[in-house]
Amino acid sequence: MMQFFLSPTFWKTVLASTTPVMLATLAANMMTKSGIFNLAIEGTMLICALTGVVVSAFTQNLWVGCIVAVAMGIAVSFIFGYFALIMKGAMNACGVALNLVASGGTVFVLVMLTGSKANSSALRSLTFPVVDIPILKDIPVLGTIFSGQNMVTYIGWVIVILTSWMLYKTKLGINIRAVGENPAAAKAAGLNVIFYQFVALAICGVACSFGGMYLSMGALKSFTTGMVAGRGYMSLAMDAMSQGNPIVGCLSSLLYGFSDTITVYLQLYSKIDLKLIDAFPYLFIIVVLIIIQTIRKTIAHRKEKLASLQQAS
Amino acid sequence: MEHLLEVRDVTKIYEGGILANHNVNFTVEKGEIHALVGENGAGKSTLMKMLYGLEDITSGHIYMNGEELKFSSSKDAIDHGIGMVHQHFMLVDSLTGAENMMLGLKKTSFISNRKRDIEITNEVAKQYNFDIDAGRRVRDMSVGMKQKLEILKILYRSAQLIILDEPTAVLTPQETEELFERFLDLKKRGMTIIFISHKLNEVKRISDRITVLKGGVTKGTYLTKDVSEEDISNLMVGREISFDYDKPEVKPTETVLKVSNLKYVDKFKVPKISGVSFEVRRGEIVGIAGVEGNGQSELISIITGNMKAIDGQVFLNGKDITHESVGNIRKTGMSHVPEDRMIDGCAPEMTVQENLTVSNIDTFSNKFGMIQNGKVKEFCKRQIEEFNVKTMDENQAIGSLSGGNIQKVIVAREFKADSNLLVLNQPTRGVDVGAISFIHSKILEMRSDNKAILLVSADLNELISLSDRILVMHKGKIVGALNNSPKVTEQELGLYMLGLKKQEGLG
Numbered sequence: 001m002m003q004f005f006l007s008p009t010f011w012k013t014v015l016a017s018t019t020p021v022m023l024a025t026l027a028a029n030m031m032t033k034s035g036i037f038n039l040a041i042e043g044t045m046l047i048c049a050l051t052g053v054v055v056s057a058f059t060q061n062l063w064v065g066c067i068v069a070v071a072m073g074i075a076v077s078f079i080f081g082y083f084a085l086i087m088k089g090a091m092n093a094c095g096v097a098l099n100l101v102a103s104g105g106t107v108f109v110l111v112m113l114t115g116s117k118a119n120s121s122a123l124r125s126l127t128f129p130v131v132d133i134p135i136l137k138d139i140p141v142l143g144t145i146f147s148g149q150n151m152v153t154y155i156g157w158v159i160v161i162l163t164s165w166m167l168y169k170t171k172l173g174i175n176i177r178a179v180g181e182n183p184a185a186a187k188a189a190g191l192n193v194i195f196y197q198f199v200a201l202a203i204c205g206v207a208c209s210f211g212g213m214y215l216s217m218g219a220l221k222s223f224t225t226g227m228v229a230g231r232g233y234m235s236l237a238m239d240a241m242s243q244g245n246p247i248v249g250c251l252s253s254l255l256y257g258f259s260d261t262i263t264v265y266l267q268l269y270s271k272i273d274l275k276l277i278d279a280f281p282y283l284f285i286i287v288v289l290i291i292i293q294t295i296r297k298t299i300a301h302r303k304e305k306l307a308s309l310q311q312a313s
Numbered sequence: 314m315e316h317l318l319e320v321r322d323v324t325k326i327y328e329g330g331i332l333a334n335h336n337v338n339f340t341v342e343k344g345e346i347h348a349l350v351g352e353n354g355a356g357k358s359t360l361m362k363m364l365y366g367l368e369d370i371t372s373g374h375i376y377m378n379g380e381e382l383k384f385s386s387s388k389d390a391i392d393h394g395i396g397m398v399h400q401h402f403m404l405v406d407s408l409t410g411a412e413n414m415m416l417g418l419k420k421t422s423f424i425s426n427r428k429r430d431i432e433i434t435n436e437v438a439k440q441y442n443f444d445i446d447a448g449r450r451v452r453d454m455s456v457g458m459k460q461k462l463e464i465l466k467i468l469y470r471s472a473q474l475i476i477l478d479e480p481t482a483v484l485t486p487q488e489t490e491e492l493f494e495r496f497l498d499l500k501k502r503g504m505t506i507i508f509i510s511h512k513l514n515e516v517k518r519i520s521d522r523i524t525v526l527k528g529g530v531t532k533g534t535y536l537t538k539d540v541s542e543e544d545i546s547n548l549m550v551g552r553e554i555s556f557d558y559d560k561p562e563v564k565p566t567e568t569v570l571k572v573s574n575l576k577y578v579d580k581f582k583v584p585k586i587s588g589v590s591f592e593v594r595r596g597e598i599v600g601i602a603g604v605e606g607n608g609q610s611e612l613i614s615i616i617t618g619n620m621k622a623i624d625g626q627v628f629l630n631g632k633d634i635t636h637e638s639v640g641n642i643r644k645t646g647m648s649h650v651p652e653d654r655m656i657d658g659c660a661p662e663m664t665v666q667e668n669l670t671v672s673n674i675d676t677f678s679n680k681f682g683m684i685q686n687g688k689v690k691e692f693c694k695r696q697i698e699e700f701n702v703k704t705m706d707e708n709q710a711i712g713s714l715s716g717g718n719i720q721k722v723i724v725a726r727e728f729k730a731d732s733n734l735l736v737l738n739q740p741t742r743g744v745d746v747g748a749i750s751f752i753h754s755k756i757l758e759m760r761s762d763n764k765a766i767l768l769v770s771a772d773l774n775e776l777i778s779l780s781d782r783i784l785v786m787h788k789g790k791i792v793g794a795l796n797n798s799p800k801v802t803e804q805e806l807g808l809y810m811l812g813l814k815k816q817e818g819l820g
Contacts, residue, residue: 189417
């Protein structure tokens with residue numbers, strides 16, 4: 001029964017279902033690196049998912065829909081920034097408030113436009129195409145896994161690589177990290193703390209919008225109520241696992257993709273209760289988090305012991 | 314000769330009317346090392362914060378090269394060539410030395426060039442004879458290297474005037490020595506340095522001139538070679554107001570608190586307490602004096618159970634309480650008036666009544682465990698009256714009272730508890746004169762009631778007027794145990810506090 005692990009299609013599905021969480025994790029990484037606690041990633045994704053569908057349906061132009069959704073993502077993040085950073089509201093409260101606005105607001109807009117509370121199938125929205133990569137697609141196994149993914153998946157990979165390059169190799173990135181880690185020091189060095197936090201928020205908004213659009217204009221062909229389904233919250237766990245590093249974050253979100261895909265296959269091939277299977281990805285990630293945290297603690301403990309031994313000698 | 318910096322009649326009044334500086338005057342010449350000395354709370358740090366643009370000036374003027382300075386942020390100060398090394402390093406731990414060096418500079422390229430940054434940093438370091446590892450992350454650097462990096466950062470931003478706020482507080486003697494060599498070297502290159510410290514031997518060793526601040530007022534500027542350490546010490550601690558109490562004769566009886574060979578090392582591996590032993594008996598007040606940061610607050614935290622010692626024991630009523638919880642220690646018979654009343658002493662949003670009864674609320678419950686409100690109210694009314702707390706009623710939030718009245722509530726709670734030992738940490742700090750003398754009279758009352766009292770205070774006058782014995786702490790050790798009858802002088806205490814005088818054979 002477990003032979004599906006060996007099939008390239010299984011791994012292709014893993015990469016596909018990783019995409020939205022990977023983008024959300026990137027958004028969470030940016031927030032950690034700039035010293036912001038943003039719960040609103042979930043809601044931002046949801047709003048962008050609807051925006052992309054609606055605008056692309058009305059303009060019948062995919063790229064206009066995409067650009068408006070990205071702008072929406074940045075706008076929602078800036079609203080969060082205004083309340084949390086400029087008005088100094090409690091970050092967790094601002095995040096929860098935006099999420100509630102998103103879950104209620106998207107349904108309201110949906111009903112206004114389509115009359116349906118459940119989905120947007122009445123709208124003729126557009127979707128991102130599947131991209132076949134020349135040469136790669138002809139290589140067996142690798143071609144099946146890496147070629148023929150949705151365009152958003154490829155865009156996501158590019159965003160992750162660009163962002164981590166930006167964070168570690170450019171002045172902008174160093175400034176963002178400095179602001180996030182020690183705002184007092186950054187300020188003393190003459191940096192504008194709020195400015196760099198808003199730059200990070202903008203990147204967060206872009207990542208969220210692609211994550212949301214992948215769900216409604218890639219994986220599915222329409223918007224469904226509550227379709228983000230906790231992926232934004234999952235990203236916070238992935239972020240904790242990767243400690244803010246986007247490349248590690250990308251790899252840890254593969255874990256989610258993996259367990260999510262297993263769930264799909266288990267539903268097909270096993271007799272375990274469906275509800276229990278649904279909980280599998282989340283349980284799996286909790287277990288992995290515990291293991292990683294234990295290893296980290298042991299290493300830190302050992303280091304400390306070593307240091308005190310050196311001190312003593 | 315033109316002064317580099319002139320501070321003229323500068324006054325600073327904080328919100329809430331606390332006067333930090335009053336008509337402060339001093340000048341700094343180009344190319345000198347100017348020491349600024351004074352006790353804690355003398356206004357040194359406030360003065361420097363104003364110079365560096367972190368605080369507004371209430372009135373007065375600061376001139377640099379004859380031009381008046383008006384700063385709205387530290388960025389303005391940096392642009393005018395003033396650099397400051399804070400007591401807490403302003404470095405980003407996960408970045409390398411070179412990256413910290415370049416942080417916030419306009420002239421660097423967008424894509425960071427690791428190699429070039431390290432080269433520049435090494436070059437600057439070499440130019441000033443500083444030895445640092447520019448490629449290393451700050452979190453892996455020693456304290457001494459971090460400090461050198463901070464100074465290099467300032468030099469690289471072409472400062473003419475460097476302010477150092479107690480730079481040697483965290484350094485080992487070797488690191489301090491190396492730092493001083495660098496200072497003297499910088500002076501040769503025409504750099505001006507303002508050096509804040511209360512370590513007089515260091516001040517004497519490297520400064521050219523000394524300005525003494527006391528109680529927010531300048532006591533004068535002296536050529537270092539003209540004054541001895543004793544002279545400076547006298548200028549720093551002399552005081553005018555004094556409390557004189559008639560202390561009733563009380564004969565101390567059995568030992569209540571016994572501390573033996575206590576040791577504590579902080580997380581930076583700096584020894585804070587190195588083998589402290591003493592006893593407090595019933596019916597006596599033992600005072601602990603010392604310049605802040607010499608282990609007094611750690612000592613109190615360990616005795617009260619808020620911190621754990623790495624070695625040594627604390628006995629209360631003969632019972633070993635070294636590893637007990639705070640709750641158990643209180644039950645064994647200890648009351649504690651903490652140093653910071655707003656953080657550790659009370660819950661500011663809660664009422665006077667709740668704050669008064671938080672530690673003994675159990676005693677007001679009936680047999681079903683319900684609290685009998687009538688009894689609580691009656692108890693609180695009595696305390697408010699006895700301790701003369703100025704409050705509308707017992708239901709007012711304690712945070713809305715004045716500092717003196719908040720302190721009286723805390724004192725009432727702790728003094729009324731059924732305990733043999735009272736640990737008082739700065740019981741009258743920031744409290745008005747009326748409340749001070751009231752609290753003092755209550756402390757003496759407790760002494761007559763045969764309680765053992767341990768009193769820590771930065772106010773030497775308070776220590777001298779209340780204590781039966783005074784222990785002086787310096788660098789985590791007790792360097793003087795003085796019998797306070799006849800009364801010791803502040804000058805003598807000052808000599809012990811600054812480490813100029815030592816009794817041998819104490820813990």
